[in-house]
Amino acid sequence: MEATRELYWNVGHHAVWPMYTLFCFAFFIALYGFYQRTRIYRQGRELTRTDRVPERIRLFLTHLFLQVRVLRVAGPGVFHAFFFWSFGVLFIGTLLVMAQADFTQPVLRSVFLVGSFYKVFSLVLDLAGAMAVVMLGGLFIRRFIFRPEGLETKRDDYLAHALLFAILLTGFFVEGLRMAATEIRTNPGLTPFSPVGLLFGRLFLGLDAEALAAGHKALWWVHFMLAMGLIAALPSTKLRHIFLTSANYFFTDLAPKGAIQTIDIENNESGQFGAAAVGDLSWKDIFDADACTSCKRCQDRCPAYATGKPLSPMKVVKQIGELAFAKAQSGLIDAIGRDTLWSCTTCRACQEICPANIEHVPKIIEMRRNLSLMEGAFPGDEVRIASENIEINGNPFGLAFAGRGDWAAGLPVKIMEQDSAVDVLYFAGCYASFDKRNRAIAQGFVKICHAAGLHVGILGKEEKCCGEPVRKLGNEYLYQTTAAQNVELIRQYDVKKIVTTCPHCFNTLSRDYRDLGLTAEVEHAATFVNSLIKAGRIALKHDPFAFTLHDSCYLGRYRDILAEPREVLHRAGGKLTEMKRSGYESFCCGAGGGRILAEEKTGTRINVERVRMARETGAPVLVSCCPFCLAMFEDGIKTGGYEGAVKALDLTEIVAARIGA
Amino acid sequence: MKILVCVKQVADLESRFKPNSKGVWYDETDLAFRMNEYDEYAVEQAVLLKEQLGNAPDLTVLSLGPDRAVEVIKKALAMGCDRGVHIKDNESWQKDPWQIASAIAEFSRDKQFDAIFFGMQSQDRGSAQVGALVAEVLDLPCVTTVVGFAYSDGVISAKRELEGGLKCGVKLKTPAVVTCQLGLNKPRYPTLPNIMKAKKKELLAFPAADFVKNDALSAVAAFSSPEKKGNCLILEGETNTTADRLVAILKEKTGVVR
Numbered sequence: 001m002e003a004t005r006e007l008y009w010n011v012g013h014h015a016v017w018p019m020y021t022l023f024c025f026a027f028f029i030a031l032y033g034f035y036q037r038t039r040i041y042r043q044g045r046e047l048t049r050t051d052r053v054p055e056r057i058r059l060f061l062t063h064l065f066l067q068v069r070v071l072r073v074a075g076p077g078v079f080h081a082f083f084f085w086s087f088g089v090l091f092i093g094t095l096l097v098m099a100q101a102d103f104t105q106p107v108l109r110s111v112f113l114v115g116s117f118y119k120v121f122s123l124v125l126d127l128a129g130a131m132a133v134v135m136l137g138g139l140f141i142r143r144f145i146f147r148p149e150g151l152e153t154k155r156d157d158y159l160a161h162a163l164l165f166a167i168l169l170t171g172f173f174v175e176g177l178r179m180a181a182t183e184i185r186t187n188p189g190l191t192p193f194s195p196v197g198l199l200f201g202r203l204f205l206g207l208d209a210e211a212l213a214a215g216h217k218a219l220w221w222v223h224f225m226l227a228m229g230l231i232a233a234l235p236s237t238k239l240r241h242i243f244l245t246s247a248n249y250f251f252t253d254l255a256p257k258g259a260i261q262t263i264d265i266e267n268n269e270s271g272q273f274g275a276a277a278v279g280d281l282s283w284k285d286i287f288d289a290d291a292c293t294s295c296k297r298c299q300d301r302c303p304a305y306a307t308g309k310p311l312s313p314m315k316v317v318k319q320i321g322e323l324a325f326a327k328a329q330s331g332l333i334d335a336i337g338r339d340t341l342w343s344c345t346t347c348r349a350c351q352e353i354c355p356a357n358i359e360h361v362p363k364i365i366e367m368r369r370n371l372s373l374m375e376g377a378f379p380g381d382e383v384r385i386a387s388e389n390i391e392i393n394g395n396p397f398g399l400a401f402a403g404r405g406d407w408a409a410g411l412p413v414k415i416m417e418q419d420s421a422v423d424v425l426y427f428a429g430c431y432a433s434f435d436k437r438n439r440a441i442a443q444g445f446v447k448i449c450h451a452a453g454l455h456v457g458i459l460g461k462e463e464k465c466c467g468e469p470v471r472k473l474g475n476e477y478l479y480q481t482t483a484a485q486n487v488e489l490i491r492q493y494d495v496k497k498i499v500t501t502c503p504h505c506f507n508t509l510s511r512d513y514r515d516l517g518l519t520a521e522v523e524h525a526a527t528f529v530n531s532l533i534k535a536g537r538i539a540l541k542h543d544p545f546a547f548t549l550h551d552s553c554y555l556g557r558y559r560d561i562l563a564e565p566r567e568v569l570h571r572a573g574g575k576l577t578e579m580k581r582s583g584y585e586s587f588c589c590g591a592g593g594g595r596i597l598a599e600e601k602t603g604t605r606i607n608v609e610r611v612r613m614a615r616e617t618g619a620p621v622l623v624s625c626c627p628f629c630l631a632m633f634e635d636g637i638k639t640g641g642y643e644g645a646v647k648a649l650d651l652t653e654i655v656a657a658r659i660g661a
Numbered sequence: 662m663k664i665l666v667c668v669k670q671v672a673d674l675e676s677r678f679k680p681n682s683k684g685v686w687y688d689e690t691d692l693a694f695r696m697n698e699y700d701e702y703a704v705e706q707a708v709l710l711k712e713q714l715g716n717a718p719d720l721t722v723l724s725l726g727p728d729r730a731v732e733v734i735k736k737a738l739a740m741g742c743d744r745g746v747h748i749k750d751n752e753s754w755q756k757d758p759w760q761i762a763s764a765i766a767e768f769s770r771d772k773q774f775d776a777i778f779f780g781m782q783s784q785d786r787g788s789a790q791v792g793a794l795v796a797e798v799l800d801l802p803c804v805t806t807v808v809g810f811a812y813s814d815g816v817i818s819a820k821r822e823l824e825g826g827l828k829c830g831v832k833l834k835t836p837a838v839v840t841c842q843l844g845l846n847k848p849r850y851p852t853l854p855n856i857m858k859a860k861k862k863e864l865l866a867f868p869a870a871d872f873v874k875n876d877a878l879s880a881v882a883a884f885s886s887p888e889k890k891g892n893c894l895i896l897e898g899e900t901n902t903t904a905d906r907l908v909a910i911l912k913e914k915t916g917v918v919r
Contacts, residue, residue, distance in 0.1 A: 271854045376850030384850060392673050392695045400676045402691035461691065477853050 003190055004114040005122075007101040009178060010216050016102055019224065026228040033235025034243070037290060040324050044283035049251040056250045063249035069355040073297055076142055077355075083135035087164075089128035090171075093121065122193040126175075130196045133168050136161070150296045156238035163230055163239075170223035176200025177216035181209060241356065244291035248357040251284060258348065258507060258558045260365055262515035263476045274370030274474060277332050278324045281366060288358040289321025298350030298360060303588040303610075304343040308603025311343035313350035313360040320363065333367055339602070341367050342379035346472050346593035347553040352584050368474030379473070379598045386597040387470055387478060394464035394482065395430040396597050405460030407432070407439040412450045414457040420493040422457030424449065424528075425520075427509060429502040430465050431627035437634055438627040441501050444656030445525055451659045452537040462489055468504040471512070473594035480516070483508070487518045501525040501652055503554035503626045504592075524555060525652055526625045530564040533571055533655075540658040544573040547649075548619040550610065550633070551586035552626040565625050565651055572658050577617040587613060589636075591628035607636030615646050625651045662718035666707040666778040667765055667792075668700035668737055670730040671785040678886065685881045686754050687785075696733040699780025701848040702841035706810050707778045708741035709846065713812065718775075719743055723768065725761055725869070727751040738859035739851035745862065750869035757877040758786075762794030764872040769799060774836060776817070781806045781840040789840075796838035803838040804831045808845050825916075 008015055050056075063069055067081035096113065104110050113121055140161055143153060175194065179201035183190050191198045204212060234240055253259075263273060275281045298313040299305050305312050319336050333341065341364055350360040371377040378384040389398035405415060407428070414422050426449070432442035449456045464482050471479035486509075490498070498520050500506040510522035532538050547569065555561045562583050566576060581587040590606030600606065611633055614622040624630055633648035672678070673693040681688040696704075704722065711718045722737035724730045725748040734745040748764060750756065756764075769777065779792030789805070796803030808828065809820030812835075819831045822842055851859075894910075896903040911918040 265853065265857070268857075271857070273853055373853035376852050378850070387850075388695075392693045393675060398673075398675050400673075400691070401693055402677055477856065 002114060003116070003118045003193075004111070005118070005178075005182070005190075007097055007105075007113070009182065010213050011220050013101070022225070022228050023231075026232040029232040030234045034240075037235060037240075040327075041283040041286045041290070043279050043324055043327065044281050044286045045279070047282035047284050049253075049284060052254055055254065056252065059252050060246065060250040063357070064246045069249075069353075069357065072353060072355070076139065076295070079135045079138040079142070083132055083139065086128040086131035086135065089124060090132065093125040093128070096121065119190070119193045122190070123195075126194045126196050129168060129171055133165075133172075136164055136168065140165075148296075150299050152294055152296075154238075154294075159233070159237055160239055163226060163233070167223065167226045167230060170219055170226060172196060172200045174216060174219045174223050176202075177204055177212050177219065180204035180207065181212040181216065238293060241291060241293045244287065245293065245356040248288065248291045251287070252357055253359055256511050257560075258361075258554075259511055260362060260471075262480070262512070263369070265477060265480060273373040273476070274368070275332060275363075275366040276370045276374065277330045278320060278328060280332070280370070281320065281363060284359070285320060285363050285366075286324040288356070288363075289317050289324060291356045292317050292321070292358055293356060294318070295355060297353045297355065298358075301349040301353055301585065301587075303345055303347060303349070303590060303606045304603075306587075307606050307609055309343035310337055310340045310602065313344075316340065316363065317358055317360060333370060336367065338371065338377070341371065342473075342598070343602075344593050345553070345588045345590060345595050345606070347588035348557045349553075349585070349588065352557050365472065365474065368472075369476055370474070372474030373476060379594075380601070382599055383473065383594070383597045387473075387475060390465045390467075390470060390482060391478060395434055396465065396469065397430070397434050399434050401464075402461045404428075404433045404463055405458055407434075407442050408446065408458055408460070411443060411446045412456070413446055414455060415460045416457045416493050417460065417462055420457060420495075421455070422495075423454040423497070425457050425459070425490065425493070425495045425498045427466070427498050427500045427505050428458055428463065429500060429505040429627060431631060432501055433463070435627065435631060438630055438650075441627055441630070441650045441652045444650070444652040445499075445501050447656045447659060448529055448532070448538060448652065452532045457493075457495075459486075459489060466502075466505045466508040468508040468512075469594035469597050471508070471594075472592070473597070483513060483516055487513055487516045490518060490520060495520045498522045499525055499528050501625075501627065501650070503552045503558070504628060507554050507558055524559070524561065524625070526555065526561055526565045526568065529652070529655055530568045533568060538655075538659060540572050540655065541660065542573050543658055544575065545621060545654075546575045546577065546619045547621040547623045548577050548579050548614050548617040549582065550579070550589065550614065550622060550624040550629055551582055551584075552624055552629050553586065553588050553592050555625055556586050557584055565623075568651060568655060569623060572654050574623075574654070577619045579613045579617055581613060589624070589626075589629040589632040591632045596628050596631070605636065605639060607632040608640035609636075611636035611640050611642050611646055611648075615642055620645070620647060622646050622648050623651055623654065624648070662714060662775045663773055664707050664710060664718050664720045664776050664778070665723060665769060665772070665774040666700075666703050666720065666737065666742065667723050667725075667795075668704060668733050669697045669724060669780070669783050670694050670726050670733040671697045671783055674784060680884045680886075684883055684885070686884050694729055694732070696736055697780050697783045697785075699782060699784070699841055699843065700733075701780075702843065702845045703778035703780050703839075704737045704740050704742065705846045705848040706807075706839070706841055707776070708849070710776065710810075710812055711741065721746055721772075721774075723748065723765065725750055725756075725764055725872075726753045731864070734864065735859055736851065738862045738864070739856045740849055741855065743862065745864040747864065747866045748869055748872055749866055750873065753869070755877075756873065757879045758788045758790035759794060759878045760873055760875055762791045763798060763875045764869070765791070766795050766798035767872040767874060768867075769795070776812075776835055777801070777838045779838065779840040781842045792838055792840035799838075801836050801838050802833040803840075804833060805840040806842045807839050808842050810839065810841075810845060 067084055070080050071077045100111055100113050175197035179197050184201050296314050302313050316336055323332060323335055344364045346361050348361055386396035389396050393401045426445060428442045431438040446456055464486055467479035467482040498509060503524060506524040549565060551562060587610055589610050622633055630648055630650050637643055637646055637648060673695050676692040678687045707720055711720050720742045721744045722734055722742040723746040724734050731747055734747055738745050782789035793803055793805055804819045804821055806822045807819045808822050811818040815835050817833050817835060817837055820828050821831055823829055896906055908918055
């Protein structure tokens with residue numbers, strides 16, 4: 001017998017009329033639901049996310065079909081991805097049935113679901129169904145039996161699980177009933193191509209033909225109505241993420257990672273800065289909230305959340321959505337909470353992991369901008385003092401600006417003001433310039449450059465804070481005024497290459513300053529030193545040591561510089577034991593987002609937690625490539641009681657110590 | 662109501678001070694400048710008073726100083742003053758408190774200010790005389806070292822700081838002069854819209870000669886860094902005995918323990 005089956009068996013081809021009517025009905029309910037939601041998104045201000053279409057399409061396709069972001073968390077990610085793929089196969093199968101039954105067969109008088117192709121079609125769909133059930137089961141067990149901490153289960157979750165299980169199981173029952181009535185009796189050669197259907201079919205072999213037909217017909221319609229229910233329920237339930245999360249891949253921010261909009265201060269007609277209401281955010285920010293699936297991956301990785309601060313990036317995103325749907329004209333900041341907003345270290349762990357491509361950090365910065373620029377608010381008085389110190393002396397410590405270059409006394413360094421003929425300009429930054437412990441980084445860097453035969457220049461007392469901490473705290477005005485002075489100065493010296501030892505300076509100079517007219521090439525010491533070693537410009541004494549490496553947020557997550565520090569330390573004789581949280585999953589030291597200027601008043605201390613993680617590895621040395629991190633770890637070692645057990649060092653110090661006198 | 666607040670630009674105290682060539686004041690090289698801290702309290706109090714009265718009062722900020730002093734006037738405008746007055750004097754460091762006070766009094770004489778606010782002293786010279794002298798010249802009631810301020814129906818109720826942690830209440834009818842002390846209020850951080858608005862506010866500049874009519878009554882004879890005589894005493898021994906010794910030292914040398 002031929003390998004095929006009668007489409008619409010027992011249901012009858014006349015079913016197409018009610019079927020397509022109901023489908024259109026469900027489709028329009030869904031369409032109308034999504035349309036209603038677009039009106040909510042439109043409350044946000046304009047933002048272009050439809051340029052560079054080919055690039056966006058590529059992102060959309062790869063992220064959707066390969067489930068790239070979803071798979072970054074193993075357990076639930078794998079379940080989700082396989083469920084997605086198997087359900088996708090079932091969807092394609094349904095389309096093929098539709099194509100033959102309602103188009104090629106009646107119109108073109110041709111069929112393709114026959115022979116070998118039918119066998120493959122049958123087997124693939126049967127196995128995809130089984131796979132979908134198993135994967136959904138895995139997700140179900142995780143959510144309802146294991147109940148991971150922080151995972152909120154709401155009406156939508158019950159509904160989605162129930163609906164999907166019901167669709168899959170009714171599908172198998174319909175298949176089983178059909179096979180019991182047909183294939184198993186009349187064409188048993190086909191049954192191996194529906195192994196799961198066969199299991200269901202065997203259940204019904206005791207029933208007579210009439211009962212099979214009646215049961216089949218009833219369940220077929222139940223299955224169909226459930227599927228239509230799924231379509232209709234898309235916009236109003238969490239299932240909307242099928243479209244919204246996918247669309248969010250298309251709407252990816254294509255600017256360099258971590259770039260934030262430079263406000264045009266002079267030409268601001270409205271006199272309004274930052275976000276105080278949902279309408280001050282962009283449509284994308286509201287869309288993000290709607291695309292969020294509450295998977296809490298961001299919350300799991302948030303250093304503020306992990307140490308008892310009031311911030312959960314997921315909740316911030318959700319609250320924006322709630323206010324948007326309530327059409328609230330104000331009250332955004334109070335709804336989310338000032339302390340919540342000030343708690344963020346802008347470490348970007350949330351954004352890095354988000355499977356829905358949500359941009360958490362820019363939202364927080366927009367709200368901070370409102371707090372700072374419209375209210376003159378700070379997380380605490382100590383931050384206000386530090387900010388005023390930057391205003392007056394160009395550094396947060398309030399130390400005399402004239403002493404900024406003192407660390408370089410007696411070192412082979414040129415002060416640009418006196419001699420600007422240099423190979424590289426070293427932008428030392430506030431911490432390496434003024435902080436006693438951190439000066440070793442600056443001095444080490446100069447030693448390395450000198451060994452490589454490079455002429456290093458510094459701005460000395462002319463250098464000012466790069467402005468990064470205050471910018472991340474929302475004080476765009478202070479950032480721009482301070483930055484403009486640095487930019488003008490550097491341009492005036494016609495510098496070709498700048499190196500920093502601070503990832504915060506590095507990001508600010510190499511990316512943020514572009515908007516202010518700086519064009520010189522900027523590199524961080526980790527990659528710069530790595531190139532020097534590779535090129536044989538410096539030779540390191542072999543002096544073995546064991547260490548663990550802290551990936552600084554603004555080097556790793558923000559700039560993808562993960563391999564280079566490891567390479568340098570390996571060549572310096574280091575034996576690395578990784579912390580559980582490393583690379584893109586690194587746990588912030590607590591100093592980002594301007595928090596370096598603030599006291600940590602609630603919860604436990606982030607820096608102590610990170611030192612504890614380092615201690616867990618058993619490595620005696622905790623290496624970082626950032627003066628902020630080093631300052632935080634020195635403090636964390638003392639306050640956490642890890643003195644003698646862990647020693648904090650900067651990569652630059654380690655390399656400098658291995659260079660001959 | 663018309664209010665005047667007087668501010669001075671001073672060198673940031675963290676700066677490295679070196680005597681100037683004449684050895685009678687500090688050299689300005691490598692110094693950072695800012696608004697005198699006590700004057701920030703004065704500006705804040707003046708703005709609070711203006712706000713209390715429904716923003717009706719006209720609030721002028723005045724500074725006598727070199728060209729760079731315009732920065733502190735701008736800051737006061739951003740904090741909420743309506744108009745800036747800059748009495749330009751590149752030799753202001755040589756003026757004594759009497760000359761400065763006379764100049765401010767000369768400026769104020771025909772303006773009918775109801776309240777004039779000063780910081781209680783400047784961070785650099787620290788004479789604490791200018792506010793009180795202006796009151797004297799204009800024959801106005803004056804309260805100094807104010808840590809509490811209230812205004813109602815033409816009467817200022819101030820709380821002023823006395824020695825030894827005591828405070829006293831003073832009531833005075835306007836027009837009056839008030840000099841402000843740390844603890845009076847928390848100066849606001851200017852918001853960006855106010856910084857932008859401040860750029861469009863009226864800023865009048867006058868040459869010093871218009872108002873400085875008197876000769877100095879005092880002059881700085883010499884300016885030098887204090888001799889380095891750091892002293893550190895380390896108490897060693899049993900906790901009980903070291904504690905007793907510490908208490909004895911604190912009693913003898915400070916007012917912390919009585």
